[in-house]
Amino acid sequence: MDRQTPATAFWILLAVVLIAVFLLVRQHRTTRALRVRAERAENWARARADEERHLVDARLPALAESLAHRPVEVPGARSPEAAESHERVLAQFADSVRQATERGEQSARATLKSMMRAVQSLSNEQQVAISAMQERHDDPDVLAGLMRIDHMNSQLNRRAQATAVLCGSWPGQQRSASPLTDVVRGATSRIRDYLRVNLPAESDVAVVSRAVEPVVLAVAELLDNAARHSPPNTSVEVNFQQAHNGMVVMIDDGGVGMTVEELHRAARLLAGDGGSDINRLGDPPQVGFAVIGVLAQRYGFRVSVDTRSPYGGVRAVVFLPTELLTRVSKPTMPDNAVALPPTPRPTGAVDDTVLGRTPGGLPRRRRTQPADQGTPPAPADQRIATGLAAWKRGTESGRATTPPPVAEGNTQA
Amino acid sequence: MSGDRHLRGLVRPYVVTGGRAHASRNTFDAVTVVIATREQVSGLSPEKKRLMELCRGGALSVAEIAAHLSLPISVTKVLLSDLVDSGHIATHAAVSHTARPDMKLLKDVLDGLRARL
Numbered sequence: 001m002d003r004q005t006p007a008t009a010f011w012i013l014l015a016v017v018l019i020a021v022f023l024l025v026r027q028h029r030t031t032r033a034l035r036v037r038a039e040r041a042e043n044w045a046r047a048r049a050d051e052e053r054h055l056v057d058a059r060l061p062a063l064a065e066s067l068a069h070r071p072v073e074v075p076g077a078r079s080p081e082a083a084e085s086h087e088r089v090l091a092q093f094a095d096s097v098r099q100a101t102e103r104g105e106q107s108a109r110a111t112l113k114s115m116m117r118a119v120q121s122l123s124n125e126q127q128v129a130i131s132a133m134q135e136r137h138d139d140p141d142v143l144a145g146l147m148r149i150d151h152m153n154s155q156l157n158r159r160a161q162a163t164a165v166l167c168g169s170w171p172g173q174q175r176s177a178s179p180l181t182d183v184v185r186g187a188t189s190r191i192r193d194y195l196r197v198n199l200p201a202e203s204d205v206a207v208v209s210r211a212v213e214p215v216v217l218a219v220a221e222l223l224d225n226a227a228r229h230s231p232p233n234t235s236v237e238v239n240f241q242q243a244h245n246g247m248v249v250m251i252d253d254g255g256v257g258m259t260v261e262e263l264h265r266a267a268r269l270l271a272g273d274g275g276s277d278i279n280r281l282g283d284p285p286q287v288g289f290a291v292i293g294v295l296a297q298r299y300g301f302r303v304s305v306d307t308r309s310p311y312g313g314v315r316a317v318v319f320l321p322t323e324l325l326t327r328v329s330k331p332t333m334p335d336n337a338v339a340l341p342p343t344p345r346p347t348g349a350v351d352d353t354v355l356g357r358t359p360g361g362l363p364r365r366r367r368t369q370p371a372d373q374g375t376p377p378a379p380a381d382q383r384i385a386t387g388l389a390a391w392k393r394g395t396e397s398g399r400a401t402t403p404p405p406v407a408e409g410n411t412q413a
Numbered sequence: 414m415s416g417d418r419h420l421r422g423l424v425r426p427y428v429v430t431g432g433r434a435h436a437s438r439n440t441f442d443a444v445t446v447v448i449a450t451r452e453q454v455s456g457l458s459p460e461k462k463r464l465m466e467l468c469r470g471g472a473l474s475v476a477e478i479a480a481h482l483s484l485p486i487s488v489t490k491v492l493l494s495d496l497v498d499s500g501h502i503a504t505h506a507a508v509s510h511t512a513r514p515d516m517k518l519l520k521d522v523l524d525g526l527r528a529r530l
Contacts, residue, residue: 127422134426134485143487144434147427154425178423181459186423195432202459216423388446389471395515 051082055089063090067097109167116164120172123157151189158190158220162291165217171295175212179328180205180247180320183212184238187219193227197236205240205247206328207320214295215320218303221288222251222316230255230313237311246321255313258305265289266305272297300324426488429460434487436494443476443486446505447493454501460484461492461501468502 058075065072074090077083130150134143165171178186181202188194207215226236234254241248258266269289292303302319309315449468457465460482467473467481479489496502 131422131485134487138487140435140487143426143485147425147430147432147434150425151427173422175423179459182424185428185459186425189423189425189428194428202462212423385471385473385477388474388477392446392448392472 047079051078054078055086113164113167113169116160119160123153126153154190162287165291171213171217173213177206177209177326178212183207183216186216187223190220191224196227200239203240204328206326208324208326211299211324214299218292218295221292225288226251226253246319247325249318251316252309252311253313254311257313269293270303430491433491436490437498438494441475441490445475446472447502448472450503451501
């Protein structure tokens with residue numbers, strides 16, 4: 001038993017040592033693996049923190065800038081692992097910014113629109129009052145003052161109208177189909193330097209009712225641009241040209257022309273691209289092209305300003321398609337003017353107002369009335385016109401027998 | 414007349430007269446009678462052309478012309494003055510004045526009355 005005890009003790013010891021060694025080795029391995037993992041985790045966390053700082057300090061502000069339409073490049077992620085989740089954050093951010101901007105813009109537009117509508121209706125009322133006064137007062141000095149007020153009021157109304165259109169409103173003012181000449185003259189009456197605009201000969205083409213006001217407004221903006229960007233001693237030339245499937249209005253100015261950037265901006269706005277964004281008009285706001293772009297898109301006409309004018313400045317071209325055009329068949333001639341005798345001056349011996357003599361030797365005269373031709377009784381003003389014409393013919397028939405009527409010249413002052 | 418009213422709102426009077434409120438002559442009143450003395454109307458503004466068309470049909474008073482053109486009388490006078498200046502129309506100030514030179518007719522009437530009485 002005694003001999004066996006040390007041996008047993010040795011084996012037990014050996015076993016304990018072996019187990020301890022094994023455990024130590026395993027422990028060591030585990031520690032090493034854990035250290036590596038911890039290091040990796042630390043690196044990852046650092047990279048992540050870096051990436052987040054990059055997101056907050058660089059990417060989001062850049063995105064916000066670019067959403068505010070400033071030319072800023074949004075930097076990409078530094079490490080690819082974070083990219084996906086951060087892209088989602090950025091997309092959400094962009095979305096909410098866009099929505100907030102849109103809401104803000106919409107409410108700004110609605111406010112501006114209703115304000116402009118109030119201004120417009122006041123200005124229209126004022127125009128009616130001015131017209132009434134122009135009818136009532138015969139004094140040229142009063143008329144001169146009224147014309148000045150009328151002119152300023154028309155310009156004011158155009159500004160209000162342009163702003164309202166930009167805010168999504170309709171141009172207002174329903175008008176009947178009007179000759180193209182009157183449409184362009186209507187446009188000239190709304191700009192400051194209307195006397196510098198040279199108009200072409202009358203055209204028999206008319207603009208359909210629904211397009212009158214939009215075309216007037218667009219042409220007015222173009223004329224205003226042309227007059228404002230050319231020397232005050234030059235004229236603005238307007239010309240009409242018949243095209244294959246429409247009509248072209250050309251507006252030439254002798255100004256300085258436009259730079260390449262301005263032309264790009266104009267082309268973009270005239271195409272109706274981004275024109276309705278009231279936050280991007282600059283300061284002072286340049287509404288002209290934006291308004292034209294909105295109107296052109298809505299009513300289906302085309303405007304371009306990219307041609308160099310032979311006068312040195314810009315040639316603005318408005319193309320009105322056939323759908324927006326109609327013909328005028330002299331609708332402006334009042335009925336009672338037709339009732340006037342077509343040939344007022346007697347030619348030769350035939351004279352229907354003096355019919356020989358009465359038995360008593362008095363010259364026999366007869367009233368000329370349209371009733372002779374079997375027409376229904378004429379209205380009061382027509383009777384006046386006919387009466388005056390008859391009187392005139394009577395006068396002339398009386399003179400017809402005398403030598404050349406020298407007396408006629410006397411009454412000309 | 415509603416069409417005219419629309420049209421009047423479109424082209425304002427200051428454009429019609431080229432910004433002038435004062436007529437070049439003050440011989441017109443509402444009953445002055447106007448007749449066209451020239452056929453040619455090229456180079457005239459649309460209102461003046463229409464005015465000439467109206468007057469070619471016979472004599473018309475200033476008030477009637479203004480009503481047909483849907484323009485205020487004061488504005489019509491400016492246009493009429495221009496047309497008198499350019500020789501397109503002639504005026505007769507009043508009925509009594511123009512009746513005065515009609516001597517032959519008056520003489521005939523006088524002779525006839527003398528023969529009867």
